[in-house]
Amino acid sequence: xxxxxxxxxxxxxxxxxxxxxxxxxxxxxxxxxxxxxxxxxxxxxxxxxxxxxxxxxxxxxxxxxxxxxxxxxxxxxxxxxxxxxxxxxxxxxxxxxxxxxxxxxxxxxxxxxxxxxxxxxxxxxxxxxxxxxxxxxxxxxxxxxxxxxxxxxxxxxxxxxxxxxxxxxxxxxxxxxxxxxxxxxxxxxxxxxxxxxxxxxxxxxxxxxxxxxxxxxxxxxxxxxxxxxxxxxxxxxxxxxxxxxxxxxxxxxxxxxxxxxxxxxxxxxxxxxxxxxxxxxxxxxxxxxxxxxxxxxxxxxxxxxxxxxxxxxxxxxxxxxxxxxxxxxxxxxxxxxxxxxxxxxxxxxxxxxxxxxxxxxxxxxxxxxxxxxxxxxxxxxxxxxxxxxxxxxxxx
Amino acid sequence: xxxxxxxxxxxxxxxxxxxxxxxxxxxxxxxxxxxxxxxxxxxxxxxxxxxxxxxxxxxxxxxxxxxxxxxxxxxxxxxxxxxxxxxxxxxxxxxxxxxxxxxxxxxxxxxxxxxxxxxxxxxxxxxxxxxxxxxxxxxxxxxxxxxxxxxxxxxxxxxxxxxxxxxxxxxxxxxxxxxxxxxxxxxxxxxxxxxxxxxxxxxxxxxxxxxxxxxxxxxxxxxxxxxxxxxxxxxxxxxxxxxxxxxxxxxxxxxxxxxxxxxxxxxxxxxxxxxxxxxxxxxxxxxxxxxxxxxxxxxxxxxxxxxxxxxxxxxxxxxxxxxxxxxxxxxxxxxxxxx
Numbered sequence: 115x116x117x118x119x120x121x122x123x124x125x126x127x128x129x130x131x132x133x134x135x136x137x138x139x140x141x142x143x144x145x146x147x148x149x150x151x152x153x154x155x156x157x158x159x160x161x162x163x164x165x166x167x168x169x170x171x172x173x174x175x176x177x178x179x180x181x182x183x184x185x186x187x188x189x190x191x192x193x194x195x196x197x198x199x200x201x202x203x204x205x206x207x208x209x210x211x212x213x214x215x216x217x218x219x220x221x222x223x224x225x226x227x228x229x230x231x232x233x234x235x236x237x238x239x240x241x242x243x244x245x246x247x248x249x250x251x252x253x254x255x256x257x258x259x260x261x262x263x264x265x266x267x268x269x270x271x272x273x274x275x276x277x278x279x280x281x282x283x284x285x286x287x288x289x290x291x292x293x294x295x296x297x298x299x300x301x302x303x304x305x306x307x308x309x310x311x312x313x314x315x316x317x318x319x320x321x322x323x324x325x326x327x328x329x330x331x332x333x334x335x336x337x338x339x340x341x342x343x344x345x346x347x348x349x350x351x352x353x354x355x356x357x358x359x360x361x362x363x364x365x366x367x368x369x370x371x372x373x374x375x376x377x378x379x380x381x382x383x384x385x386x387x388x389x390x391x392x393x394x395x396x397x398x399x400x401x402x403x404x405x406x407x408x409x410x411x412x413x414x415x416x417x418x419x420x421x422x423x424x425x426x427x428x429x430x431x432x433x434x435x436x437x438x439x440x441x442x443x444x445x446x447x448x449x450x451x452x453x454x455x456x457x458x459x460x461x462x463x464x465x466x467x468x469x470x471x472x473x474x475x476x477x478x479x480x481x482x483x484x485x486x487x488x489x490x491x492x493x494x495x496x497x498x499x500x501x502x503x504x505x506x507x508x509x510x
Numbered sequence: 511x512x513x514x515x516x517x518x519x520x521x522x523x524x525x526x527x528x529x530x531x532x533x534x535x536x537x538x539x540x541x542x543x544x545x546x547x548x549x550x551x552x553x554x555x556x557x558x559x560x561x562x563x564x565x566x567x568x569x570x571x572x573x574x575x576x577x578x579x580x581x582x583x584x585x586x587x588x589x590x591x592x593x594x595x596x597x598x599x600x601x602x603x604x605x606x607x608x609x610x611x612x613x614x615x616x617x618x619x620x621x622x623x624x625x626x627x628x629x630x631x632x633x634x635x636x637x638x639x640x641x642x643x644x645x646x647x648x649x650x651x652x653x654x655x656x657x658x659x660x661x662x663x664x665x666x667x668x669x670x671x672x673x674x675x676x677x678x679x680x681x682x683x684x685x686x687x688x689x690x691x692x693x694x695x696x697x698x699x700x701x702x703x704x705x706x707x708x709x710x711x712x713x714x715x716x717x718x719x720x721x722x723x724x725x726x727x728x729x730x731x732x733x734x735x736x737x738x739x740x741x742x743x744x745x746x747x748x749x750x751x752x753x754x755x756x757x758x759x760x761x762x763x764x765x766x767x768x769x770x771x772x773x774x775x776x777x778x779x780x781x782x783x784x785x786x787x788x789x790x791x792x793x794x795x796x797x798x799x800x801x802x803x804x805x806x807x808x809x810x811x812x813x814x815x816x817x818x819x820x821x822x823x824x825x826x827x828x829x830x831x832x833x834x835x836x837x838x839x840x841x842x843x844x845x846x847x848x849x
Contacts, residue, residue: 168742169603169625182667183674183683193671266698285699286657365655366645366702376700457686457695463662468685471596471663474624476603
């Protein structure tokens with residue numbers, strides 16, 4: 115005869131193995147313990163094996179002198195710096211191409227995605243052609259295309275293409291004039307910040323006023339004028355405290371100014387254009403997910419098409435767009451490790467390439483590199499989840 | 511995304527993570543497998559590169575062939591594994607290859623911290639620079655501000671940085687994965703200078719579209735002793751690789767070649783008799799047959815034959831013996847005696 119647990123008299127507790135929650139807890143603990151033992155075994159085994167094979171272990175190498183040069187660095191770096199610093203240099207280069215790639219891919223993606231839904235036949239077909247082309251060619255090939263087929267065919271340093279004698283483009287890269295700031299320059303960014311704060315205040319005031327009275331002023335245009343005009347005014351008033359360091363052909367190459375290396379250009383273009391094709395499709399699907407009734411209702415209020423998009427469709431579409439957008443951003447950042455194929459000095463090329471080989475500390479270096487990508491990805495996801503929660507439809 | 515390099519590293523890390531302690535019986539494993547696992551370059555003419563029929567040829571390849579001849583009696587019993595500069599040490603550490611014969615510079619760090627041993631020097635080299643003839647440059651001291659194409663993961667990266675710093679000059683390192691890409695960068699004008707070991711420069715120069723448009727500067731800025739590498743902890747295997755190389759050098763010194771080795775077996779010269787196993791069995795201590803050196807010389811040839819065929823005057827590279835001549839002919843190549 116079986117007794118159903120809930121038929122027991124109140125106050126008499128069942129044994130823990132009959133309680134589903136407690137049973138689950140025990141299994142979870144067992145699993146955690148098994149994983150911990152496995153990890154402990156692996157780490158111990160690695161250490162034993164490495165020392166048995168006479169291979170040096172540990173992170174002490176990070177303080178040793180690196181002794182090799184890196185072509186692009188956002189922080190001061192010379193060959194006398196440490197391996198630890200090569201890690202930072204590589205990390206910053208990865209973040210640079212990843213960050214600028216995300217921005218460019220988002221811009222291109224939104225424009226192409228919206229263009230694909232345009233009633234203009236030519237525009238829509240062009241957008242479709244763009245998406246179908248770039249989405250279906252492997253990224254590595256696209257990087258090679260930009261690097262070897264486009265940038266490698268540029269003229270040599272001595273016959274550079276010149277734009278107004280200040281900007282030069284050749285096979286070594288893009289040479290731009292670099293602004294050198296003199297004293298009194300601090301006022302200009304200050305004016306810029308003041309203008310932004312004033313613009314935000316203006317927009318908030320304008321919105322409240324519109325809600326209260328129905329009247330509005332063109333705050334967007336006023337803000338734009340303020341943000342562009344005020345710093346310009348200060349610049350002129352302080353007597354233009356900027357001089358430009360214009361690149362000049364000296365010896366082998368252009369000196370002075372600011373150089374964008376072709377490896378960066380190729381990687382950035384390839385990553386942006388490739389990922390933008392996916393983002394365009396995400397944007398299109400997001401917009402199409404909004405019921406057509408919404409658009410028609412907005413049009414019935416005789417809102418122009420751009421306002422229909424901006425006020426009705428896109429705010430709702432963002433809910434659908436953001437989660438898959440996050441994974442595209444993560445893909446872009448992770449794909450930037452293909453840099454090593456064309457010699458852009460990113461984390462994988464500098465740290466997991468040169469540093470690994472010079473020190474031979476494969477396990478430490480690869481573990482650090484993996485930890486970096488994991489951390490970047492988790493941070494991006496966290497930010498996008500937060501942003502998603504902000505734009506999510508609040509149901510009332 | 512993972513490319514081949516990462517797979518090799520991951521697989522090697524996995525092997526080190528999960529398997530037991532190092533297997534010291536490389537010789538037994540090799541005999542059982544019937545082939546020597548040999549790590550070579552990703553295509554460097556003269557040192558290790560496949561010929562038109564897909565057979566690997568070169569000075570470094572001949573070391574692999576010599577080891578195979580000594581151990582298995584068949585110089586062709588070699589599995590060649592092509593490795594780039596970054597993969598090479600991990601592949602050797604993890605046991606994917608048993609000999610690394612890939613124009614690898616012998617340095618303290620590599621010899622003492624990677625769990626590896628260098629088994630000798632089969633080519634004495636040094637870093638040089640190749641520039642386009644149009645630039646009209648005649649010496650390395652005129653290279654201030656140049657963009658320099660370098661292959662990643664090499665001692666060249668370090669030595670070039672040292673040289674420019676010591677001479678208070680600047681340069682932009684343009685670093686590529688393979689020697690092919692490095693040459694491509696140089697040809698496209700991405701960099702003014704291609705730098706590598708001078709022997710490699712000679713090999714890379716003949717791959718250019720217009721070899722006469724490039725000159726190799728006379729300056730040699732570093733010592734680069736290149737040689738085969740084995741894992742630490744298997745002394746028998748270490749000895750086999752070391753003495754395979756020494757056998758080729760000794761054969762040159764005693765005038766034994768692949769042509770005359772059969773006549774030489776009846777030589778009265780005691781050095782030759784010991785080398786060819788006619789007097790005592792010097793292979794025994796390494797677990798080899800008495801004819802180990804005979805097999806090397808008859809199938810691969812002596813060092814001079816290998817040098818001439820692959821990198822010397824009998825090859826397109828036309829490198830002089832120079833530092834690589836025998837000790838009694840003004841070079842550094844010196845093998846301990848077999849006795």
